[in-house]
Amino acid sequence: MKGSLIIVSFFLLGTLCGLYDLLPPGFTTDNMSYYALCALMFSVGISIGNDPNTLKSFRSLNPRLVLLPVMTILGTLSGCAVVSLFLGHRSAADCMAVGSGFGYYSLSSIFITEYKGAELGTIALLSNIMREIIALLCAPLLVKYFGRLAPISVGGATTMDTTLPIITRCSGQKFVIVSIFHGFIVDFSVPFLVTLFCSI
Known part of the structure; x- marks a missing residue:
C-alpha cells in the first residue's frame, strides 16, 4: 500500500511540475519517455534474470496451475472488451x-503514452494502481468468497513482488x-500485449 501511495505522489508531483512549468528548459523532450522506457525494460530484465532459484522452483508446480496466468490474461482482456461496449469514445483495442x-x-x-x-497513458496508470490497491485491500474477502487463487488472479503482474x-x-x-x-x-506478457493492442 505504501509503495502505491509513493507512486501516486510522484505522479501528482510530475503533473504539478508540468502544469506550472517548474522543470528546466529542454527537460521534457519528446524522447524523455522513450529513455525512461528503455531504462525500465533493462530493470525488468535484471529482476527476471537475477533469481535463478525462482525459475527452478517452477518445476514443482501442479501442471493445472500453469493455466492460472493464462486465465488471468484472458479474463482481464474479456472484461476490458465488454467494458468498451459502454464507452463509446474508446475502442476495444x-x-x-x-x-x-x-x-x-x-x-x-509509458508504453501507452x-x-x-x-x-x-494516465488512465492506464490509475487503472493499474487501482488493481494493485484492490488486491492489497480485498485479498481476505477474495479468499473468503472466491477461493485461494482469487487474490493471485486479481493481483495480476504484481503477485511476484508487491502483493506477494x-x-x-x-x-x-x-x-x-x-x-x-x-x-x-x-509480467512477461505486458510489453507484448500492450504493444499489440496499441498498434491495432
Whole structure:
C-alpha cells in the first residue's frame, strides 16, 4: 500500500511540475519517455534474470496451475472488451491496451503514452494502481468468497513482488510459488500485449 501511495505522489508531483512549468528548459523532450522506457525494460530484465532459484522452483508446480496466468490474461482482456461496449469514445483495442498492464503501472503507462498519448497513458496508470490497491485491500474477502487463487488472479503482474506478502498471508504458504510463477508470466506478457493492442 505504501509503495502505491509513493507512486501516486510522484505522479501528482510530475503533473504539478508540468502544469506550472517548474522543470528546466529542454527537460521534457519528446524522447524523455522513450529513455525512461528503455531504462525500465533493462530493470525488468535484471529482476527476471537475477533469481535463478525462482525459475527452478517452477518445476514443482501442479501442471493445472500453469493455466492460472493464462486465465488471468484472458479474463482481464474479456472484461476490458465488454467494458468498451459502454464507452463509446474508446475502442476495444484502447480498453484492452489499458487492461494489458495487469497492475504493472510503470511499464504499461509509458508504453501507452508513447503509442496513444498522455490521456490514455494516465488512465492506464490509475487503472493499474487501482488493481494493485484492490488486491492489497480485498485479498481476505477474495479468499473468503472466491477461493485461494482469487487474490493471485486479481493481483495480476504484481503477485511476484508487491502483493506477494498479503497473498501469502491470506491464501497460505503453499501458494507462494504459484503466486511468483503467475506474476512472472503475466509480467512477461505486458510489453507484448500492450504493444499489440496499441498498434491495432
